[in-house]
Amino acid sequence: MARRPLVGISTYLENGARWGVWELEAALLPAGYPRLVQRAGGLAAMLPPDAPEHAAATVARLDGLVIAGGPDVEPVRYGAAADPRTGPPARARDTWELALIEAALAARVPLLGICRGMQLLNVALGGTLVQHVEGHARTVGVFGRHPVVPVPGTLYAAIAPEETSVPAYHHQAVDRLGAGLTASAHATDGTVEAVELPSSDWVLGVQWHPEMGEDLRVFEALVHAASTASVSAEV
Secondary structure, three states: OOOEEEEEEEOOOEEEEEEEEEEEEEEEEHHHHHHHHHHOEEEEEEEEEOOHHHHHHHHHOOOOEEEOOOOOOOHHHHHHOOOOOOOOOOOHHHHHHHHHHHHHHHHHHOOOEHHHHHHHHHOOOOOEEEEEEEEOOOOEEEEEEEEEEEEOOOOHHOOOOOEEEEEEOOOOEOOOOOOEEEEEEOOOOOEEEEEEEOOOOOOEEEEEOOOHHOHHHHHHHHHHHHHHHHHHOOO
């Protein structure tokens, strides 16, 4: 049997999570993330926030990396003052996930950023964010859907060549692209919905939440790239 690649997924660290009789601080992750990794043929590992100096050693154990969705990136990370509509900072998570992204890029480990993860990838490469866009999160706590259109000739277009309806929930978006990144999908209002790094082996960010849907193609492409990277590392 072929070796299943190990894909790490960054997690939330939340105060007051409740289960059974307990209410405790917890490292948690919506179940859709590990389920899609598993359904795509990979092994899923949850990565709670840690000291940034451990990021390289963590990534060295992985065949692929997912930076999950979550709270707004602190605007100071891209040289901006906070808009009143920007959420409270998650500084420990920003620090840890930026270190994971930098380690994955340095080690050429396949990397997928989802929603916040795509925005953080852009920030890690020197890009900026729009702190509020209308119409992409219409009801608090409810995922909506909207179409995204791929840019021909890109990695994302090779994965999903047609216009696709995707589950989405975000109020921020990419503004200035980070160094080396290219936009590979847009919403009908022009919002950048996917970015990629053509100079790397496999780096993709999507603004939507594939873990909330049934389309496996993005995760299958990640797991395939992780499998290839794993075989190359063993040779």
